[in-house]
Amino acid sequence: MGDGTVTPRLGNMKALLGIVAGAGASYGIYKLISGGSFKRNKKGATSESPGVRSSQPSEVTLQPGTLLAKVSGLDVVCPRPADVASGDIIHQSPGNLEPQHLKMLLSCLQTSNNPSDRCRILLTLGNAAAFTVNQNLIREFEGIHIIAGFLSDPAAEVRVQTLNALNNLCMNVQNQEQIKVYVPQVLELIEMSPVNSELQLGALRLLTNLSVTDKHQHLLKESITLLLSLLVVSNEALQVQALKVLVNLSSNPDMMDDIVQAQAPASVVLLFDARTATAVLLRLLTFAGNLKAWRPSAQVADELRRKQDCLFRVMLDESSQLHSRLVQLLSHPDGEIQAQVARILT
Secondary structure (H helix, E strand, C coil), X not given: CCCCCHHHHXXXXXXXXXXXXXXXXXXXXXXXXXXXXXXXXXCCCCCCCCCCCCCCCCCCCCCCCXXXXXXXXXXXXXXXXXCCCCCCEECCCHHHCCHHHHHHHHXXXXXXXXXXXXXXXXXXXXXXXXXXXXXXXXXXXXXXXHHHHHHXXXXXXXXXXXXXXXXXXCCCHHHHHHHHHHHHHHHHHHHHCCCCCHHHHHHHHHHHHHCCCHHHHHHHHHHHHHHHHHHHHCCHHHHHHHHHHHHHHHCCHHHHHHHHHCECCHHHHHHCCCCCCHHHHHHHHHHHHHHHCCCCCHHHHHHHHCCCCEHHHHHHCCCCCHHHHHHHXXXXXXXXXXXXXXXXXX
């Protein structure tokens, strides 16, 4: 791997996992030091990074330039000449990982038999994937397919970290070409996982980033009923994330036929209520506005009226309760909600 000292330094898998444990904090440390941020698609979901874990320099002394120093992100105490002040520190971050380090992490991920170990490795790879250079390297090392292989891991926590890593990798357009083949598996995770679970939330975040542009939205045609159903059974966080996907899809006129024909629970319209969380209601109104902007021909509208329980009948037909509920929201205390409602009704 180009560094003959790596294996002796690490010794075994547990040593690598000691490295990985520190890497969860390093992205946060990097952002605090650099003041920088990585670019995301403007409609993409915000992925959550682990919180920063502080470590005292006196607790760990690492040799600068070693794999331990580069991957962990812990403070590195450097050997220094006598004229250099005590306490000089070099901070490392996932953005500074070298190609051989990513290769080693991917290799260890494939050979690990311990779910906890796999979680920590995936967490490190996910943090590293916040940087464009690492997104490209992981793809070139076939890392996307290696990581995606853990979508079917028996351990739920491993599947969650897999989704989080893929979510960061998905911010790269070239990576989306490889990630898109796993959409059916991601949708199955949403359908089969417990409601309001981290698995569902992670899967929806990934679908949000994948649906930011029109290119891969057709892959979600069969998921619209599932997304609408989540709105009436899940908590606020999941509702917001499902609506982000629906807003992305409804922004594309080519998707509208599939959206309005999808089966929808009648209770969706009940969410247009002053008691609904503001974050949810704002996105619901954006979704409704996109639907209202669609103008079907009289013939198409008649055909849709004959479809039992389709979204058109629930939200767009003359018999829908939506209009009366929107009128009531004109008196909502939130000014932005009032403005959105007024635009829809105009």
